[in-house]
Amino acid sequence: xxxxxxxxxxxxxxxxxxxxxxxxxxxxxxxxxxxxxxxxxxxxxxxxxxxxxxxxxxxxxxxxxxxxxxxxxxxxxxxxxxxxxxxxxxxxxxxxxxxxxxxxxxxxxxxxxxxxxxxxxxxxxxxxxxxxxxxxxxxxxxxxxxxxxxxxxxxxxxxxxxxxxxxxxxxxxxxxxxxxxxxxxxxxxxxxxxxxxxxxxxxxxxxxxxxxxxxxxxxxxxxxxxxxxxxxxxxxxxxxxxxxxxxxxxxxxxxxxxxxxxxxxxxxxxxxxxxxxxxxxxxxxxxxxxxxxxxxxxxxxxxxxxxxxxxxxxxxxxxxxxxxxxxxxxxxxxxxxxxxxxxxxxxxxxxxxxxxxxxxxxxxxxxxxxxxxxxxxxxxxxxxxxxxxxxxxxxxxxxxxxxxxxxxxxxxxxxxxxxxxxxxxxxxxxxxxxxxxxxxxxxxxxxxxxxxxxxxxxxxxxxxxxxxxxxxxxxxxxxxxxxxxxxxxxxxxxxxxxxxxxxxxxxxxxxxxxxxxxxxxx
Amino acid sequence: xxxxxxxxxxxxxxxxxxxxxxxxxxxxxxxxxxxxxxxxxxxxxxxxxxxxxxxxxxxxxxxxxxxxxxxxxxxxxxxxxxxxxxxxxxxxxxxxxxxxxxxxxxxxxxxxxxxxxxxxxxxxxxxxxxxxxxxxxxxxxxxxxxxxxxxxxxxxxxxxxxxxxxxxxxxxxxxxxxxxxxxxx
Numbered sequence: 001x002x003x004x005x006x007x008x009x010x011x012x013x014x015x016x017x018x019x020x021x022x023x024x025x026x027x028x029x030x031x032x033x034x035x036x037x038x039x040x041x042x043x044x045x046x047x048x049x050x051x052x053x054x055x056x057x058x059x060x061x062x063x064x065x066x067x068x069x070x071x072x073x074x075x076x077x078x079x080x081x082x083x084x085x086x087x088x089x090x091x092x093x094x095x096x097x098x099x100x101x102x103x104x105x106x107x108x109x110x111x112x113x114x115x116x117x118x119x120x121x122x123x124x125x126x127x128x129x130x131x132x133x134x135x136x137x138x139x140x141x142x143x144x145x146x147x148x149x150x151x152x153x154x155x156x157x158x159x160x161x162x163x164x165x166x167x168x169x170x171x172x173x174x175x176x177x178x179x180x181x182x183x184x185x186x187x188x189x190x191x192x193x194x195x196x197x198x199x200x201x202x203x204x205x206x207x208x209x210x211x212x213x214x215x216x217x218x219x220x221x222x223x224x225x226x227x228x229x230x231x232x233x234x235x236x237x238x239x240x241x242x243x244x245x246x247x248x249x250x251x252x253x254x255x256x257x258x259x260x261x262x263x264x265x266x267x268x269x270x271x272x273x274x275x276x277x278x279x280x281x282x283x284x285x286x287x288x289x290x291x292x293x294x295x296x297x298x299x300x301x302x303x304x305x306x307x308x309x310x311x312x313x314x315x316x317x318x319x320x321x322x323x324x325x326x327x328x329x330x331x332x333x334x335x336x337x338x339x340x341x342x343x344x345x346x347x348x349x350x351x352x353x354x355x356x357x358x359x360x361x362x363x364x365x366x367x368x369x370x371x372x373x374x375x376x377x378x379x380x381x382x383x384x385x386x387x388x389x390x391x392x393x394x395x396x397x398x399x400x401x402x403x404x405x406x407x408x409x410x411x412x413x414x415x416x417x418x419x420x421x422x423x424x425x426x427x428x429x430x431x432x433x434x435x436x437x438x439x440x441x442x443x444x445x446x447x448x449x450x451x452x453x454x455x456x457x458x459x460x461x462x463x464x465x466x467x468x469x470x471x472x473x474x475x476x477x478x479x480x481x482x483x484x485x486x487x488x489x490x491x492x493x494x495x496x497x498x499x500x501x502x503x504x505x506x507x508x509x510x511x512x513x514x515x516x517x518x519x520x521x522x
Numbered sequence: 523x524x525x526x527x528x529x530x531x532x533x534x535x536x537x538x539x540x541x542x543x544x545x546x547x548x549x550x551x552x553x554x555x556x557x558x559x560x561x562x563x564x565x566x567x568x569x570x571x572x573x574x575x576x577x578x579x580x581x582x583x584x585x586x587x588x589x590x591x592x593x594x595x596x597x598x599x600x601x602x603x604x605x606x607x608x609x610x611x612x613x614x615x616x617x618x619x620x621x622x623x624x625x626x627x628x629x630x631x632x633x634x635x636x637x638x639x640x641x642x643x644x645x646x647x648x649x650x651x652x653x654x655x656x657x658x659x660x661x662x663x664x665x666x667x668x669x670x671x672x673x674x675x676x677x678x679x680x681x682x683x684x685x686x687x688x689x690x691x692x693x694x695x696x697x698x699x700x701x702x703x704x705x706x707x
Contacts, residue, residue: 116672127635158592181589181631183634184673185670203595203667205594206691207595263528269606269607270607287595321524321527
């Protein structure tokens with residue numbers, strides 16, 4: 001495959017994979033994404049590695065269709081071991097020597113040998129129960145009992161199954177089974193033009209419409225060598241901060257509510273509603289959909305800076321009331337602790353990592369907009385619910401300060417509207433693509449200059465670093481899209497944080513993580 | 523915490539709930555209005571799928587939410603509908619923790635292969651008379667995920683649906699309106 005994008009790519013033999021990965025890990029690289037591909041001649045695995053500031057590297061390995069095996073990397077990288085289980089389920093590539101090669105995506109009733117991302121996967125195989133193939137580990141001993149919860153939970157949340165092994169009130173072990181809302185997102189992108197796939201990117205995880213759409217269009221722009229002007233980049237960064245604001249505020253209230261302090265919760269919901277209405281005025285959609293396209297970012301009006309400032313002031317007040325309450329502070333402190341060492345080993349991202357003292361933030365590590373000299377990732381060190389609360393309260397303030405700055409930067413380019421009305425048809429960008437291909441029309445997608453190409457997008461969405469990697473076919477349609485929501489990395493840390501926590505604190509710890517099910521399950 | 527500050531916040535803010543909009547369909551016209559352009563049910567449900575009289579639910583219903591394959595966008599707006607600004611509870615709709623406590627199931631999302639059985643079992647666990655409200659375009663059968671290999675039809679392919687609220691996601695006002703059709707308040 002011809003590669004035009006600037007990410008250096010190294011193809012290596014399967015036998016050399018383990019050594020190469022160990023070396024990258026030693027040099028401070030982070031495994032951000034692993035994508036399988038079913039090429040006509042072989043199965044191809046692409047690993048995307050990231051290192052601050054702005055460094056990217058890809059490793060490519062091929063295995064035959066007849067003998068699809070790769071040596072496991074689970075012994076050197078926990079996230080790699082999870083990606084391997086995903087590859088086994090979706091592509092049938094076996095990780096040799098994996099310590100726990102159980103199913104991840106495919107539940108017990110999914111047919112053996114059916115790998116839905118393979119080209120030759122049957123369209124409608126027979127699904128049948130085989131619960132024995134997907135067992136839970138039993139914890140035995142005096143007084144140990146199990147509490148199964150879900151997939152449908154008591155609250156207004158997404159589905160997942162949690163199994164607690166408990167003695168008295170204390171959780172000995174918790175196992176989360178996810179992928180209940182696996183819809184097959186990645187395959188749905190295939191065959192669409194990038195413009196026609198925006199509606200999918202906006203719906204990977206509804207609360208992260210900007211994050212996923214931005215990573216997706218950045219990946220497409222990377223593949224097609226489309227340059228984005230600084231004003232457009234600023235408008236996108238502005239939308240990303242607005243998404244962070246409306247999500248952070250409601251969780252700050254919900255965490256207080258989970259320890260019985262309901263008043264901040266009510267006020268946080270009131271503030272969220274004013275932000276959602278502001279979103280609608282700005283983009284035409286309460287969840288900020290419809291604003292970002294390939295090469296573009298459009299706003300329907302200027303942001304209301306006084307509204308953002310007044311909401312930020314109220315959030316400061318709510319956070320002070322919450323953390324100033326001795327009962328709340330008692331419940332938050334030392335609850336659900338995730339030590340930095342564990343956070344690093346598991347590969348946790350976003351505010352969960354930063355609350356454990358791990359400073360990882362793509363806005364600083366892989367910047368795509370100028371956030372100014374004052375921007376620094378916010379970290380705490382106590383690693384408990386209180387730390388996660390504090391990181392998010394401080395990030396709210398920091399984002400609210402970025403809004404006027406980004407509004408100023410974006411103002412130079414107006415609102416980014418073309419003459420035509422933005423809408424589902426989305427008029428195509430009037431950018432100046434390098435390489436001289438003709439300006440695309442809605443009917444005819446932008447064609448890659450030198451044949452098929454690939455690109456990656458890296459964005460600090462509100463939950464953490466989010467990556468998309470796309471490949472475009474010769475006719476400009478998407479041949480493969482790999483999506484990695486930060487939740488994929490952070491979910492496995494919750495059971496670790498829950499060890500020795502009491503069952504009644506589970507909702508609180510879960511809310512302090514607040515990982516996406518839809519984004520994880522895809 | 524300083525209780526004076528807390529009281530200050532409450533007093534300064536005043537009433538959060540917005541004024542209640544008028545009901546769009548009166549209980550007397552139930553059954554008269556036809557489905558809308560998209561074929562969605564807009565009439566007030568008079569009886570559930572087993573023909574049981576739903577008027578016994580008027581006044582107050584307990585609501586259970588089931589996500590069987592949503593992007594979580596609908597959950598944001600359902601959360602807003604039950605939040606302090608739209609305040610669904612003043613119309614007699616209250617969220618509960620179990621289908622066994624519920625009169626109304628609010629179902630979101632396309633039906634994934636992994637949620638088809640939990641959905642059916644949740645509906646079966648809900649006592650009659652019960653109302654199933656499909657919230658959002660996915661649940662209404664117009665999902666962007668419909669062609670996914672992990673998707674097993676839409677809500678109406680698995681359970682009887684009594685009310686449909688279209689939208690991606692529907693606004694909290696639309697969700698409230700559907701709940702008010704059931705509570706008739």
